[in-house]
Amino acid sequence: MTEPLLRVEIEEAGYEAGKPKIEHVTLHVQSGKLTGLIGPNGAGKSTTLKAILGLLPEVKANVSFTGSSDKYAYVPEHPVFYDTLTLWEHLSLAAAVYGMDEREFERESLLLLEKFRMTEVRNHLPGGFSKGMRQKMMLMIGFLLKPDVYIVDEPFIGLDPRATKDFLGLLEEERLRGAGVLMCTHVLDTAERICDDFILMADGKVAASGTLDEIRRTAGLPGAPLFDCFDVLT
Structure with a gap:
């Protein structure tokens, strides 16, 4: 496997000393791939993004952007x-x-x-x-x-179907160019269709990670949709 464009190893991170909101979160984003960061409300997805972006006061982590230009773009939820x-x-x-x-x-x-x-x-x-x-x-x-890497937080909120299609088309063009994408989303049916792999979080930790087939094996649900795996694992 080639060197990932984004390598994240978070030991712990949070908003107050001694009170971590997430622990032991590891993820990689590869060139041309879309990694979906999913989980229920309060699972630690937004905290993970903030830790990657250096926006938290308490972080023990190694985060490295290894693309040719080290450029990344962050698209916030709000x-x-x-x-x-x-x-x-x-x-x-x-x-x-x-x-x-x-x-x-x-x-x-x-x-x-x-x-x-x-x-x-x-x-x-x-x-x-x-x-x-x-x-x-x-x-x-x-x-x-x-950029080399896109970090996108809940991009589908507020977008009508046509804008969603436009966004997904541009995202596909960028992946073909070689960019990697880390996308946090609650829209599981779309995530299942477009993501290459997933980081599924629950209670501040990684509950499962990998391709859809690997997530299915972890959930013990061969052939099941992502929603059913999500329900079992979180």
Whole structure:
């Protein structure tokens, strides 16, 4: 197996000293692969993402991005935006942070606006957007970078079916390019269809990991859908 683009080994992590929320969480994200991070509410998924991103005060972990550029994009569950900046200005700001060439920024931004059907609102303030439109803005900012690794938290919340299809199409293009994806989601039927492997968490620990067939073997449910395995293991 090739060297993963993202290697995570968390001994423990949490918000207060001596009170870990997650323990012994190990995961790898491979080039061109989509790893699904799943589990019930309170299982530790969001804490795991925060530990990977260095956003927790108490962490004992080794996290390494080993891609050629060490670039990653994080798409949060709850959109974050500036009230006084338009959609285009948000994209421009992200491009400046990423150090993108102006011509490349123009080309990629226009393509993303078209793909997500947001061209007509490029000069509008996101404060007036619907939840789904704000989520699309977050996805566009993430895709703009073309990183080695995408870390995506609950991307389907607020997206209509067409936007979901657009998102999945772009994600497939990026995987074909060689990017790896770690995606936290509650949408198990979609996860079963698109993920290459899974990290299933419960009570702050990894309850099972591997391909769907490996998850099925752990659950003792050969041929079962992911939902049934999820129900047994969590």
